[in-house]
Amino acid sequence: MNRTSRRSKSRRNRSLVTRPAGVVAAAIVLIALFSALIGRAYVVPSGSMEPTFHGCAGCDNDRIMAQKLTYYFSAPQPGDVVVFAGPPAWNVGFESRRSTNVVVRGVQNLLAAAGLGASTENILTKRVIATGGQTVSCRAGDPAIMVDGQPLVEDYLLDPPETDADFPGSSRACGGEFFGPVQVPEDSLWVMGDNRTASADSRAHLGDIHQGTVPVDNVRGKVEFIISPPQRMGRVDHAQP
Structure with missing residues (x-):
């Protein structure tokens, strides 16, 4: 085999190695763009949204799909189920695990951007109860959560409740301790679990600088579907409370 033939064979061998890697890299970049602009999948981290979403330690938690398109044209509304990045006071105990190796950390961040790895943000999912300018509360004698003085009808709640919510300073109607009134700042949301x-x-963050509310800028999408496990697949109800 002459030198030219050997060089040609070497180039073909390198092409066979690099082509699949290039396809994988291109696919990851496309998925990352889709995730950044259109929507992505998330794993429900806990049982705080039962029965809408299933989640518990060590079990097969729901995997959900959230889309971004709606909020390009309108703001989140009461009843919307959203995923959002926790404000600083919500992130106590959260740790984004990343390698100290620059290359490995870069790959981890790329996979996270594509929705194929753990996010660098503390992503949570809750239901919007009140929006900017509205007042939310639940005090002794209230029949339910009150928004602008009107009781909410919330058919999506877990019933019966997971734990006893009828003790001094609380009520089942409030789903726990009394709170408020809180006027939601503009461009912010009051969110609660089902x-x-x-x-x-x-309610758990009333003492922070946002009075427990979440800035709209922290919202990462509106949840539309449960995509796994198969027996749980379906659309998500955004019933207005």
Whole structure:
């Protein structure tokens, strides 16, 4: 075999090696663009949204698909089930695990951007109860969560509640301790879990700088589907409370 033939064979061998790697890299970049602009999948981290989403330690948690398109044209509305990045006060104990190796860390971040790896953000999912300018509360004697003085009808809640919510300073109607009134700042959301007695939601962060509310800029998408496990697949109900 002459030198020219050997060089030609070497180039073909390199092509056979690099072509699949290039296809994989291109696919990851396309998925990352889709995730950044259109939507991506998330794993439900806990049982705070039962029965809408299933989640528990060590079990087969629901995997959900959230899309971004709706919020390019309109703001989140009461009843919307959203995924959002927790504000600083919500992130106690959260740790984004990343390698100290620059190359490995870069790959981890790319996979996270594509929705194929753990996010660098503390991603949570809750239901929007009130939006900017509205006042939310639940006090002794209230028949339910109150928004602008009107009781909410919330057929999506876990019933019966997971834990007892009828003790001094609380009620089953409130899903836990009394709170408010809180006027939601503009461009912010008051969010709560459907598993009302087992959800560390806006009520748990009333002492922070946002009064427990979540800036709209933290919202990462509107949840539309449960995509796995197969027996749980289906659309998500965004019933207005």
